[in-house]
Amino acid sequence: MLMNAMSKFLLLLLPQLLLAQSTNANWPHYGGSYQFWRHSALTQVNRTNVAQLTPVWAFQTGMNEGGLQSTPIVIDGVMYLSSSGNRVFAIDAATGREIWHYFYQNPKEIGVIYSPWNRGVAVDQGRVFMGTLDNHMVALDAKSGRELWNVEVEPLAKCGCNITGAPLVVKDKVIAGVTGGDSAHRGYLNAFHVKTGRLAWRFETIPGPGEPGHETWSGDSWKFGGGATWMTGSYDPELNQVYWAVGNPAADFYGDSRQGKNLYTDSIVALDADTGKLKWHHQQIPHDVWDWDTAYEAVLVDLPVKGRLRKLLINVNKGGYTFVVDRTNGEFITAWPVARNINWVKGIDESGTLIGRNEPKVGVPTTICPSIGGGRSWNHAAYSPKTKWFYTTAIEWCQTVTVQSEEPKEGQNFFGGVFSLKTTPDGKPGGHLDAYDPVTGQKKWTYESKYPLLASVLATAGDLIFTGDPEGHFFALDAETGKKLWSFPTGSGHRGSSISYSVNGRQYIATPSGWGSAVAGLMGQLWPEAEQFRNGSTLFVFALPETKK
């Protein structure tokens, strides 16, 4: 009897789970859905009326340093927003009224380069979860903001790492990655029990002695080999697999002391959601010496490949290529470039092997394109099930790298080189946002930008694409043509991720505005005026004007 009721309930629930790849009234996860589409099914705001979009409220966090880089979460009319310095706010999503706030007390000395920003919280089961600048995880009561538990992941001084990415809740566990890819540190991904904060599992991104893959590190290099997990992963409920992207090996540029492929750096790993055990991995860049983080989002889509429907995973790599693999087993499907200026490799063959690696030698200044800032930065792409296109930004810029030999010091910076930004061979550095067929890599349209675009993309079923630029414009493009339909000056550059949600039948578009971050800082080397771009930390919320009753 009970089993019957259970299976009926599950059968009812299943289509809901499968359809939940686009968001609706809520924006429940960092990536919108577990599949990380950053696509809203809402259509009230669409290409016919987007020109009437108007601001309805704004919210200031009061923490301008590092800008506002987060993604708000919205559940049942309440927005949860985090800012630099680990502030969390619960806000009435229709009016902008603050319900509660929580200011985490960070220690005076942080001193790691991955600060002071925070990129988001996770909200589930009446709890709000956040990682902190001093490498703690905290859980708050979603109703009151009261701290429920607080646990140190590893002492900051020891690991030189912390948590700036948003956690991901899967069933009774909250999963959070750490920074530290540019520190002498061995990376990991942790899952904590939602209720108690106790560690449920830990996946070490660098295999230890006796584990498969350990032989891909020479000597003791595995102990301090980086492999950060600093962004947020995705989840396939049907396969019960968590997908997480593992960043670059350390030292970033100096690879002589870590001979080998350096698994699982620059890899996508698929883990059993319950145990954290590795199901498969796909390494994009064996023995990376360019700091090409495979750290960004893993977008899960089901699309036909050569006439057969495949479960795919799309990941844009910092080196300027998009990799597509089969997410059931990690099989390489294809790779295609998003940036035009790429010279660290000549190409990628049909098996996913890099062709013609251009590795800088110690002490020899070498021009590498793109720059360390990336052929794309971490700001996320979007996928629309309507067009079946993938929307991502890309950056055109180069750098001179000089590799330095370096010895690791536990918990301290471990880069192995210096770099200076350079313009592109055609003298036209800048950014663009493009629409692609994700299976063929065929470009559908391009929106050109004077400066790199460093904000995430939002797609909506209203045939719209939203993003913002470094000068502070938040704008909407036609999802089918790339034509600009609307723009609003928010006063500070965009580095966060916009979302859409609805409350009482009214659709809202929310965007963080607030310039900052490491890559934003780099821009001053190529565009001196960018050094004067104004910081900020404000969330702007837009909607169509209310019709008079």
Place this chain on the structure above:
Amino acid sequence: MIWLALLALQLPPSVEQGSKLFAKSCATGYCHGAEGAAARGPRLKDRQFERAYLARVTREGIPRSAMPAWKDRFSPAEIEAVVDYIVHLNGGQLGAPTRSEAAPAAAPGLKLFQTKCAGCHRAKSVGLAGGASLAKGQMVRQLTLKDGETFPAYLVSEGQGLTVVLDLTEAAPIRRSLETAEIVSRGPAKWQHSAVDPADSAQIQAWLMLP
């Protein structure tokens, strides 16, 4: 004339040393960029900084920011060399080093305390807020909650219907805020502090004794 020009091109030894230290420590990655050209950290080239300010920030870092204190990583002479180099990047007059404040000696005990004790304890404003003092005889209790969960805990605070404890089930303590009504019993706990290396203990005590 040629000789004079060559002499002018040659960097003073401290600037030379500072440039090497800067390239390895300050210019790397997302920090201040090659030759201080700016990255995540602010641009240092072609700006007018006061030497004393540069020396203080290099030594002490900037609180709650990515800028670390270098006094534990560089010797006082090395800090002076880095400052000389930054002054040089600004085309400034070097002059004699003006180190008037004595740089405090690095305390290995502090790092040990931070990495081994600070998760539970608090001393000299370092460590877990509300954490246990280092005095012996701290009471650890076995708490049992209404839902049957039971764990060893150190009591941090109690009041207004809430009890804040350190859950000591695992090596890393978890600070938990419980509704006092959730706690059904607080019996004696079998929990024991993990062993402390005598050498570490001596260094930590030396740090505690520092003024």
